[in-house]
Amino acid sequence: MKSVVSYVFLGMIGLATACHQKPEAEEAQAFMMSDTMMNRIRLDTVTTLPVRSELTLVGKVAADENKVIKVFPLVGGVVEEVDVELGDFVKKGQQLAVIRSGEVADFERQMIQAQSDLLLAQKNLSVAEDLFESKLNSQREVITARKDVETAQAELARVKEIFRIYGLGKTPTYIVRAPIDGFVIEKNVNREMQLRSDNADNLFTVGQISDVWVLANVNESDIGRVKAGMAASVQTLSYPDQRFNGRVDKIFSVLDPGTKAMTIRIRLQNEGMKLKPEMHATVSLRFDEGQRMASVPSNAVIFDNSKYYTMVFRSRSDIETREVQIHKFLGDIAYVSSGLKPGEKVISKNQLLVYDALND
Secondary structure, three states: OHHHHHHHHHHHHHHHHHHHHHHHHHHHOOOOOOHHHHHHOEEEEOEEEEEEEEEEEEEEEEEOHHHEEEEOOOOOEEEEEEOOOOOOEEOOOOEEEEEEOHHHHHHHHHHHHHHHHHHHHHHHHHHHHHHHHOOOOOHHHHHHHHHHHHHHHHHHHHHHHHHHHHOOOOOOEEEEEOOOOEEEEEEOOOOOOEEOOOOOOOOEEEEOOOEEEEEEEEEHHHHHHOOOOOEEEEEEOOOOOOOEEEEEEEEEEEEOOOOOEEEEEEEEEOHHHOOOOOOEEEEEEEEEEEEEEEEEEHHHOEEEOOEEEEEEEEEOOEEEEEEEEEEEEEOOEEEEEEOOOOOOEEEEEOHHHHHHHHHO
16 A cells, blocks of 8 residues: 555656646747748858957048149239139139239230330341342341341240240230149138239149048057058048048158157048048058957847847757857957857847847
């Protein structure tokens, strides 16, 4: 009788154990990712990449000095017209300003005088040649008359060259014209301004900004990290969501004595003419640290309870919440020092939904 009771008791324990274990097995198989959820997530493979760092610099946009021309007045006088404003786009040869000048009037007088002198010298030569043929004068007088013609021709050619260089016409005005196609990036003239003939200041600066420079300052402690040819990413306050990509074009190996900073130059293609000279710019330079590490998209990393996790995907019903150690984040890349192996797949989109479903 006692043994029968024992068998009954053991059977009840076994039944109770089976009842207790069955829900756990059901719970282990409870999570199965649906087709809808599969369409909403994205899977990325853990890869090994060189570890890179980023150096952030402050700079400003500048026009390419090789494509910038300062326009100076070649004569003195009074400014009668100013036809462009700062920022205007101008074509080569376009009128920028008009100056009424006494010097131009004097050049016109010189032109008339040179033309008259040449006509007189040519007439004297003709007379001298006729007299020489009639033996009424000597050959010396003919030679002298020819020299006078050559001198008059040289003077007229000189005045004509002045007219060509200055772009003068038949009025006592000097027209300031654009030397190249480009934007007016500097303007230092207004109507009725009086200009001296020895004026050393430019009236306009015209520059082409299809390509621009960004000049950035590098602190003395970071100079060793910067190399010519490094890829550079530039952001501005005007376009905070857009990155302009270029390369370090030149390193100025001179430090500013006040700031102890070295200037570098980044050359950029200015698509859409969005970058304007004197804009403030933030420059990011990336360089290799000399080691390789497992990496995943930054979006694949979950931060919870002061720890980092990733959702490792093996199948719809086999998804693991795995703690990882993050070496650093750099843009859209996370470098993982431990916790992941190359070739494993992680969920990088809507992973929080999966994380909450498995860990609530």
